[in-house]
Amino acid sequence: MLNASGILGSEADMTHHPALHTRVTEMLGIRYPIIQAGMGFGIATPELVAAVSNAGGLGIFGAMMVPPDEVRAAIASIRTLTDKPFGVNFVIAPPDGHSRNPSSMLDALNRHRSDLGLPASNSLPEIPPSTTAASIDAALEAGARVLSFGLGDPTSYVELAHQRGAKVITMVATVQEAKIAAKAGSDIIAAQGYDAGGHRSNFRYSRLPETPMVGTFALVPQVVDAVDVPVLAAGGVMDGRGLAAALALGAQGVMMGTRFLTAKESGIFPSYRQALFDAVDSSTVVSDAPTGRPARSIRNRLTDDLKSASLPYPAQAIAAIDVYQTARAQDRADLFPLWAGQGLRMAVREQPAAEIVEEIAQQAGEILGALGARH
Numbered sequence: 001m002l003n004a005s006g007i008l009g010s011e012a013d014m015t016h017h018p019a020l021h022t023r024v025t026e027m028l029g030i031r032y033p034i035i036q037a038g039m040g041f042g043i044a045t046p047e048l049v050a051a052v053s054n055a056g057g058l059g060i061f062g063a064m065m066v067p068p069d070e071v072r073a074a075i076a077s078i079r080t081l082t083d084k085p086f087g088v089n090f091v092i093a094p095p096d097g098h099s100r101n102p103s104s105m106l107d108a109l110n111r112h113r114s115d116l117g118l119p120a121s122n123s124l125p126e127i128p129p130s131t132t133a134a135s136i137d138a139a140l141e142a143g144a145r146v147l148s149f150g151l152g153d154p155t156s157y158v159e160l161a162h163q164r165g166a167k168v169i170t171m172v173a174t175v176q177e178a179k180i181a182a183k184a185g186s187d188i189i190a191a192q193g194y195d196a197g198g199h200r201s202n203f204r205y206s207r208l209p210e211t212p213m214v215g216t217f218a219l220v221p222q223v224v225d226a227v228d229v230p231v232l233a234a235g236g237v238m239d240g241r242g243l244a245a246a247l248a249l250g251a252q253g254v255m256m257g258t259r260f261l262t263a264k265e266s267g268i269f270p271s272y273r274q275a276l277f278d279a280v281d282s283s284t285v286v287s288d289a290p291t292g293r294p295a296r297s298i299r300n301r302l303t304d305d306l307k308s309a310s311l312p313y314p315a316q317a318i319a320a321i322d323v324y325q326t327a328r329a330q331d332r333a334d335l336f337p338l339w340a341g342q343g344l345r346m347a348v349r350e351q352p353a354a355e356i357v358e359e360i361a362q363q364a365g366e367i368l369g370a371l372g373a374r375h
């Protein structure tokens, strides 16, 4: 690790290193090119979003499967906490039609239900009609100025967002998807490497192990070469070293999820937080068992037990929702999907989100300054 403090004079204020001013900071009107990823499941709370935005990054509210009224309420709540720009994230994965064998999954879930004191269930869930389009509309009506999309082709939403004056950040996991996202008019593309926590942001479901698995370091420069719009590096970026490296690869900023999980303001429960601190670099697995789409989480009883079979997305997530909600309420990290990326060992303690943003910007500035000083 580069220890910049020995190289730089202590009076040097590198937080405003010119390289931290990028096309992304300009486009979004923010101070640092640090974007906190929209995280669903109540994790990217209004408090987290506002704290990141107030600190000079861009906070993004996680609105995955959040109905329109709650999206409006969340935006109103963010507005009371910050007057800075912020975004709203939607997961736009289409329902997947692949039929799979649910019987061993239903058996496993019933063992979990029994353990949590829940009644058994052998029926497959009704899939409620998706509220995503209505929630996107609600976010735009409520004045969201940045929309971020994951897990799907954004083409049908970009024009609407632009008509309402909102910028669009689309997350992709391959160069081919980046080209589609750019052609659709996305303003910024987040290139999500295989290192990333949470769902693989491919536009379509593909069965493991055929799911594209391009790591962040390989993906980012290839996406930068393929599109004209600014690119964010997502996946495994945990500190100022990651931000400096992303800029060196040609990205104009970073999108970070896992590091902000351990922020004081994040919505994770205590045993999830502890699992992050106990984990090591090899603790995560990519599995489609928790929701039906491949996603990276800390290996636990849930990923071990559900490994063998699952329903398609989103049926799998809906089938297991009672287990996940109860596990969360009972602070049970063994039966909740503990989304996290491969860089999790770099998050070592709970910190206010503002401190995380400042620390990353400061460290990246120092590194960039030190690298420049070598020439």
Ligand SMILES: Cc1cc2nc3c(=O)[nH]c(=O)nc-3n(C[C@H](O)[C@H](O)[C@H](O)COP(=O)(O)O)c2cc1C
Binding pocket: 037, 038, 039, 040, 041, 043, 062, 063, 064, 089, 090, 091, 149, 150, 151, 171, 192, 195, 196, 197, 198, 199, 234, 235, 236, 237, 255, 256, 257, 258, 259, 261, 339, 340, 341, 342, 343
């Ligand atoms: C807990 C968690 C929840 C996530 N939820 C979402 C989500 O709802 N929508 C989305 O587009 N991406 C989601 N992601 C993925 C992030 O957008 C991003 O790609 C990822 O966090 C970057 O890698 P990192 O975790 O190594 O920083 C989630 C990631 C995590 C860790």
